[in-house]
Amino acid sequence: MSDSATKAKPAVSPLAPPGGFPDLPVIDGVRFAAVAAGIKYRNRDDVMLAEIAPGASLAGVFTRSATRSAPVLDCEAKLAALGSQEAGFAILVNSGNSNAFTGAAGAETVRAVCAQVARAMDLPEAHVFTASTGVIGEPLPAEKITGAIAALKAGLSPAGGAAAARAIMTTDTFAKGAAATVRIGGTPVSIAGFAKGSGMIAPDMATMLAYVFTDAAIDRSVLQDMLRAQTVRTFNAITVDSDTSTSDTVMVVATGKAGHGRITDADSVEAREFAAALEAVMKDLALQIVRDGEGATKLVEVRVTGAASDADADRVARAIANSPLVKTAIAGEDPNWGRIVMAVGKSGAKADRDRLSIRFGDILVAEDGWVAPGYREEAGAAYMTSDTLLISVDLGLGDGSATIWTCDLTHGYITINADYRS
Amino acid sequence: MSDSATKAKPAVSPLAPPGGFPDLPVIDGVRFAAVAAGIKYRNRDDVMLAEIAPGASLAGVFTRSATRSAPVLDCEAKLAALGSQEAGFAILVNSGNSNAFTGAAGAETVRAVCAQVARAMDLPEAHVFTASTGVIGEPLPAEKITGAIAALKAGLSPAGGAAAARAIMTTDTFAKGAAATVRIGGTPVSIAGFAKGSGMIAPDMATMLAYVFTDAAIDRSVLQDMLRAQTVRTFNAITVDSDTSTSDTVMVVATGKAGHGRITDADSVEAREFAAALEAVMKDLALQIVRDGEGATKLVEVRVTGAASDADADRVARAIANSPLVKTAIAGEDPNWGRIVMAVGKSGAKADRDRLSIRFGDILVAEDGWVAPGYREEAGAAYMTSDTLLISVDLGLGDGSATIWTCDLTHGYITINADYRS
Numbered sequence: 001m002s003d004s005a006t007k008a009k010p011a012v013s014p015l016a017p018p019g020g021f022p023d024l025p026v027i028d029g030v031r032f033a034a035v036a037a038g039i040k041y042r043n044r045d046d047v048m049l050a051e052i053a054p055g056a057s058l059a060g061v062f063t064r065s066a067t068r069s070a071p072v073l074d075c076e077a078k079l080a081a082l083g084s085q086e087a088g089f090a091i092l093v094n095s096g097n098s099n100a101f102t103g104a105a106g107a108e109t110v111r112a113v114c115a116q117v118a119r120a121m122d123l124p125e126a127h128v129f130t131a132s133t134g135v136i137g138e139p140l141p142a143e144k145i146t147g148a149i150a151a152l153k154a155g156l157s158p159a160g161g162a163a164a165a166r167a168i169m170t171t172d173t174f175a176k177g178a179a180a181t182v183r184i185g186g187t188p189v190s191i192a193g194f195a196k197g198s199g200m201i202a203p204d205m206a207t208m209l210a211y212v213f214t215d216a217a218i219d220r221s222v223l224q225d226m227l228r229a230q231t232v233r234t235f236n237a238i239t240v241d242s243d244t245s246t247s248d249t250v251m252v253v254a255t256g257k258a259g260h261g262r263i264t265d266a267d268s269v270e271a272r273e274f275a276a277a278l279e280a281v282m283k284d285l286a287l288q289i290v291r292d293g294e295g296a297t298k299l300v301e302v303r304v305t306g307a308a309s310d311a312d313a314d315r316v317a318r319a320i321a322n323s324p325l326v327k328t329a330i331a332g333e334d335p336n337w338g339r340i341v342m343a344v345g346k347s348g349a350k351a352d353r354d355r356l357s358i359r360f361g362d363i364l365v366a367e368d369g370w371v372a373p374g375y376r377e378e379a380g381a382a383y384m385t386s387d388t389l390l391i392s393v394d395l396g397l398g399d400g401s402a403t404i405w406t407c408d409l410t411h412g413y414i415t416i417n418a419d420y421r422s
Numbered sequence: 423m424s425d426s427a428t429k430a431k432p433a434v435s436p437l438a439p440p441g442g443f444p445d446l447p448v449i450d451g452v453r454f455a456a457v458a459a460g461i462k463y464r465n466r467d468d469v470m471l472a473e474i475a476p477g478a479s480l481a482g483v484f485t486r487s488a489t490r491s492a493p494v495l496d497c498e499a500k501l502a503a504l505g506s507q508e509a510g511f512a513i514l515v516n517s518g519n520s521n522a523f524t525g526a527a528g529a530e531t532v533r534a535v536c537a538q539v540a541r542a543m544d545l546p547e548a549h550v551f552t553a554s555t556g557v558i559g560e561p562l563p564a565e566k567i568t569g570a571i572a573a574l575k576a577g578l579s580p581a582g583g584a585a586a587a588r589a590i591m592t593t594d595t596f597a598k599g600a601a602a603t604v605r606i607g608g609t610p611v612s613i614a615g616f617a618k619g620s621g622m623i624a625p626d627m628a629t630m631l632a633y634v635f636t637d638a639a640i641d642r643s644v645l646q647d648m649l650r651a652q653t654v655r656t657f658n659a660i661t662v663d664s665d666t667s668t669s670d671t672v673m674v675v676a677t678g679k680a681g682h683g684r685i686t687d688a689d690s691v692e693a694r695e696f697a698a699a700l701e702a703v704m705k706d707l708a709l710q711i712v713r714d715g716e717g718a719t720k721l722v723e724v725r726v727t728g729a730a731s732d733a734d735a736d737r738v739a740r741a742i743a744n745s746p747l748v749k750t751a752i753a754g755e756d757p758n759w760g761r762i763v764m765a766v767g768k769s770g771a772k773a774d775r776d777r778l779s780i781r782f783g784d785i786l787v788a789e790d791g792w793v794a795p796g797y798r799e800e801a802g803a804a805y806m807t808s809d810t811l812l813i814s815v816d817l818g819l820g821d822g823s824a825t826i827w828t829c830d831l832t833h834g835y836i837t838i839n840a841d842y843r844s
Contacts, residue, residue: 103775243745341668
């Protein structure tokens with residue numbers, strides 16, 4: 001029984017960013033390393049370590065799954081109890097095994113790994129955060145990870161972000177990175193992040209795994225609030241298959257080394273400028289996860305406006321984005337707007353057939369309870385051949401709006417998830 | 423743009439009942455006819471008519487979709503306003519076009535068809551019920567239907583149920599029928615029903631289309647309450663693809679011709695005996711729809727017990743039954759219980775990792791927050807090769823329980839819904 005770990009590897013997603021993995025800026029106060037510990041995969045790195053200098057602010061959001069993994073439970077508890085920032089921090093992530101549904105032994109494994117990392121790096125155990133991604137329900141071979149700590153420590157480098165991003169991949173067909181720079185009070189501030197995720201993606205607080213590092217100086221509570229709000233609009237606004245992982249984790253680390261005046265007020269100009277740059281990086285990473293959705297050939301933005309409330313708009317957007325019939329129609333390049341009507345109807349949101357309108361890109365498809373008079377099926381069919389699609393629905397009822405990103409449902413998804421027995 | 427109407431026809435589902443369409447008993451007071459009106463399909467019947475003698479009790483439940491079809495809206499209004507039962511009734515159903523999202527013209531079409539049927543059969547217009555299934559968003563060619571009424575009337579026969587069942591099929595690969603007999607006060611009572619449905623199946627009040635006829639004598643209000651309660655446990659407890667149709671309709675017709683004392687009390691022995699037989703027919707039809715799920719190769723019963731409430735159990739059962747990762751694992755005959763843990767976790771129901779247990783058939787797979795000590799992967803894999811599977815989850819928290827039936831998610835589903843452009 002396995003999930004992402006033992007699947008046959010598809011070729012790189014056709015939706016992969018053309019430029020490849022970006023050049024991540026070095027973040028003063030953070031070093032990375034990656035090694036091959038042989039947890040599940042052969043001939044590739046599968047553990048990464050990030051070392052963070054003293055004084056950093058950390059924020060995190062995690063899956064709300066009722067069966068969340070041992071590392072998630074450990075991270076949540078440590079973040080909630082975090083006291084002094086005077087010591088440094090470490091983040092250790094393995095792929096190939098999620099350490100989820102592994103009972104008391106799973107928690108013990110997290111404790112053992114954290115203790116060893118803390119000892120090797122001279123850090124408090126409460127400052128060591130881990131994450132695990134891969135098979136659910138198999139014991140995590142802690143000794144393989146602890147046996148790799150010395151090599152990880154020796155390999156730490158400010159330029160190691162790309163290797164770290166590759167080490168946490170599972171069914172990902174490309175490594176996902178994003179960066180931004182922003183000036184705060186005239187001082188340049190860098191933001192660099194990476195993420196993994198491809199299937200079991202319908203994040204309910206955060207996506208599979210994403211780590212963002214910045215040299216900004218910012219209070220932990222301001223950073224945490226910022227992350228929580230932005231997660232709603234980025235990682236929580238994507239869905240590949242409506243299935244929510246047991247391991248979803250997003251962490252943001254701000255080392256404070258940039259040299260600008262510390263951000264302590266969430267409503268300040270500096271906070272807003274930093275927030276915009278951070279959100280751009282988070283959104284970029286979130287969309288890369290959709291672009292690497294299992295079997296995906298189309299990136300689809302579903303934009304709902306005119307709903308009675310934002311919550312209703314979100315309901316409609318998710319109903320469309322998660323509908324197997326809508327997603328297979330998109331895979332078939334079929335401008336099947338009747339299935340969008342169906343999804344609106346089943347969403348549970350307030351809707352009035354005679355007031356809703358549907359657009360594919362700029363093409364008005366349906367309005368006034370019927371197909372739009374000027375709509376031609378050929379125009380819709382031509383639009384659907386694009387690999388990036390916008391489906392807009394206006395409910396004509398109020399000011400509620402929401403945007404969700406998803407991908408199509410193809411034979412590739414079935415092949416990845418059904419055809420290969422573990 | 424089309425749905426079920428123009429898809430390539432797969433071979434008969436491997437899960438089709440081995441005996442084929444059952445011999446439906448004749449129901450005194452009901453006659454059926456079917457003809458080929460050429461609405462969408464060629465060389466097959468696509469309209470059926472049922473004529474019901476005066477004095478019958480009718481009950482119905484319909485989709486709760488906010489974008490429900492014109493015929494559904496018409497049936498709801500007529501049932502709510504139904505007065506005298508002294509005149510007879512007619513039910514006319516077409517396949518190939520759902521008359522959904524067809525604006526004011528859709529309602530006008532229903533009115534025109536009902537008026538013509540009423541005139542031809544000398545019935546009040548308020549006693550004519552219609553349903554339409556097929557393409558969403560295309561105008562229903564009313565003249566093709568009205569042009570067929572004379573032939574339908576001429577063809578009416580007490581033995582026409584099987585032909586009627588075939589006429590309402592869309593992507594169905596086999597016609598679905600079920601029957602039962604029950605003695606009420608020593609008098610034999612017959613129940614015969616048929617249904618259609620294969621995709622866009624996650625009924626939210628009733629399934630695509632199902633019609634059940636009986637010669638029982640029963641008050642309309644008792645029958646309606648019975649139908650509503652039984653729908654929850656039968657048609658509303660199945661899901662093929664989590665997509666809810668705009669046309670879901672279940673109607674029950676009781677002609678009262680059997681000759682037993684009329685059932686007027688829902689709590690009487692007679693009512694309970696009749697209810698049990700009716701529910702057996704409804705469940706049989708509901709499961710046949712799952713057996714004909716688009717691309718289905720496995721019929722799966724998901725049974726959840728020990729939940730904090732019945733609503734929580736239902737949430738967990740639906741999360742499992744609708745999870746693409748669970749359904750693809752089943753298609754791959756992979757005993758991937760980690761995905762069941764995932765689905766429990768994402769359901770939103772109260773759950774405790776350390777108290778839940780999972781069984782495949784009689785095989786205990788997981789308990790106490792981890793894989794069961796005696797579980798062997800080979801046993802799970804062998805079980806998954808069966809074409810009828812039982813997945814049981816006990817949450818260990820309370821007395822809440824629920825059962826949902828579903829099928830697997832295969833390449834066949836993608837092929838049916840994505841590979842064929844309309």
